[in-house]
Amino acid sequence: MSCPRFLSGAIAVAAVSLLTSACTTGSNPSVDGGGAGGARGGGTVRLALTSDVTTFDPIKQRAASDYVVGRLMYETLVGQDDDGTIVPRIAAKWHQSPTGVTFTLKKGVTCSDGKPLTASQVAASLTRYRTSSAGAAMTFGPGNTGAGTTITGDDKAGTVSVRLAAPWGELLPGLANTTTGVVCSPGLSAGDRLGTGAVGGAGTGPYELVGSERGSTYELKLREGFDAWPRYAAMPAGRPAGTLKVSVVKNESTLANQLQTGAVDFGAFTGPDAARFGRGGFTIAAAPLIRNFVAFNQREGHPGADPEIRRAVAQAIDARAFNRVFGDTGQVMTSYVDARALCVSTDASLLTKTDPAAAKKVLDGVKIELVGSNAVAQGAGNTYVQEALRAAGADVKLTNADNGTWATRVTGNQGDWDLTVFPMIYGQLARGGVHFIGEEPAKGRNFGAVDNKAFLAGYGAATTTVDQNAKCAAWQKAQKALLHANDVVPLATVNVHYVFRAGISAATPAGAFDPATLRIAE
Structure with a gap:
């Protein structure tokens, strides 16, 4: 086992802070770039979250660990880069007006069982979010509840349209939120089971949950052929990890010790332990x-x-x-x-x-x-x-x-x-x-x-x-x-101080770590 490589998950606290760590192990087969195109993954990255996952259902997310794992398992239509710029994820392009937006989906996007993701499935998932999530008002606007919003999908054209009754200027940023992650048909019909993570074929994100021991460890595998990576301006080079192993570590000092001894290769810190990494081969980015x-x-x-x-x-x-x-x-x-x-x-x-x-x-x-x-x-x-x-x-x-x-x-x-x-x-x-x-x-x-x-x-x-x-x-x-x-x-x-060893990188748009952009250097 070798452990020089990283990963994290500090998406902030309380509403949101999550601090993670990582190391790599195993073989690293060559892959094509990671930032665009269907990258093949290699190697294992070990992450540590500071709190346990409370749910795997994106619309019920409320803790930082939920947001990190949700971002890996369920892809959103768009993302948000530095300075508020909206970037493609599942959607290739869109046309916006004050009362709605029409998205054109990327071609070839699949669910985690390999079946095609259709526009009607996306519309059904967003409708579920709109009618069931406490955060829907944040996305669609307080004046567009109930019948004030319609969401339709055209499978032939590959488009999804959102129409609002009243103007709302925050629709695209809202749809970049992880709680709007698209769920495929098996998950939409699973009810409460979706929150346990045990629904095959429900996911649309780059990783699929393959092992789970609540409160302790989780394992996720990269989906072969996934090609809906975000298009941030500062996408890191390299290949995505083939396997992510996630454990729960609740103390920053313990995390710092593991980082210093080489047991992990990335840490995100909000306390004084970040000062331990001012030199000695570590890179610190503060946000x-x-x-x-x-x-x-x-x-x-x-x-x-x-x-x-x-x-x-x-x-x-x-x-x-x-x-x-x-x-x-x-x-x-x-x-x-x-x-x-x-x-x-x-x-x-x-x-x-x-x-x-x-x-x-x-x-x-x-x-x-x-x-x-x-x-x-x-x-x-x-x-x-x-x-x-x-x-x-x-x-x-x-x-x-x-x-x-x-x-x-x-x-x-x-x-x-x-x-x-x-x-x-x-x-x-x-x-x-x-x-x-x-x-x-x-x-x-x-x-x-x-x-x-x-x-x-x-x-x-x-x-x-x-x-x-x-x-x-x-x-x-x-x-x-x-x-x-x-x-x-x-x-x-x-x-938040992100502390890295050499060899692994990830995008942190607007200072928030995006786990889907984790890349291992060639």
Whole structure:
């Protein structure tokens, strides 16, 4: 066995962070390029995820490990590159209008049983997503639910058409999300079995699940003749791995030890262990992938339902101190996305000023259930928030949960939490903003039950106009409403550090690792 080669999976946290590792083993038969054409794979790459897979059904994904494995098993119509550029995946080309898009599929794309993928199957899969996924509003727009959207497939022409009742400018980015991964007919008729990963012929992605021991290990094999690779501007050279072996490793320090000893060849880190790889043959790429903010459970009976308590929490917390927890390497935020986002508010005067003395007058004795993900630096940011609130007199119980448990408790429909440090990987106002509008889980993404009518109005105006000035003006009003109500308390970004050995590479569009682009050097 040789272990000089990599792989990862940090697609971010909480909504999303996943940290992975890898090494190669076995023979490496020659293959043709990997980035285009039906590349044949060779060799094995070993990955480690920081949390277990919760489901193999793409429309039910909620944890970072789900997104990584889902991206390997189910291909989307399009992908999203740096700067928001939409790139082909299953679709070869498309024509977009404000109220819809028509895709022309690549020729020769198959399901994982080798049968042709038809346009009608794609339409059926997207219809299932539209009618069953909590994230459908993020893709199609809140005004296009129910009969407001029609999706049809023309098998003869090889085209899939999506038609909306109301204009929505975020359709293509939404269809790049892994939750829209196309499921073939065997999976569409499998019901709950699809979530177990045991449905043959359901997949459309480059890899097929061939072995599974929940909570421990997974094995995926490259599908022969797969030819729907994404077309990112910076596609790596080399061949795809023939086999991916995935294990669950929940501690970054353990992962770093394995990387240093040669047991794995790639690691993704959000904590201080990344500093161990400043030299010695490792390459480090850093990306501000995680945007952190405090969010509240605003359901009746929870302290976050009281706007005065939300304001006091904002007064107790200092975003600059939060950033120092991570070595002052991030960017203090002034909204729920970072300053690189189009139309983001950078007006710091809209933020509630830190004032611990004022916070103590409200928070003294208030009981708060703080639930956070430990996937970001083992939950160091969560601990800071706990201590800041305790200093203001609150009685804070902190649960530093693994990312899967955090996602289930906070973004699921349990509601048994009061406050969370939300580590969001979305860098766009529209995609992130869907967490503050619409229905609660499981029907929607509004996990905190936020009811901010001014934000909803601004969100609607911003996402339905094609005039850029009007769009940004609407976004400014929307963000002002959200910040004024302290529905979110912006904190700071946290960098993900991807650490590589020589020999393996992958694309990280917009700072997010795409496991389907893993390539082993010739």
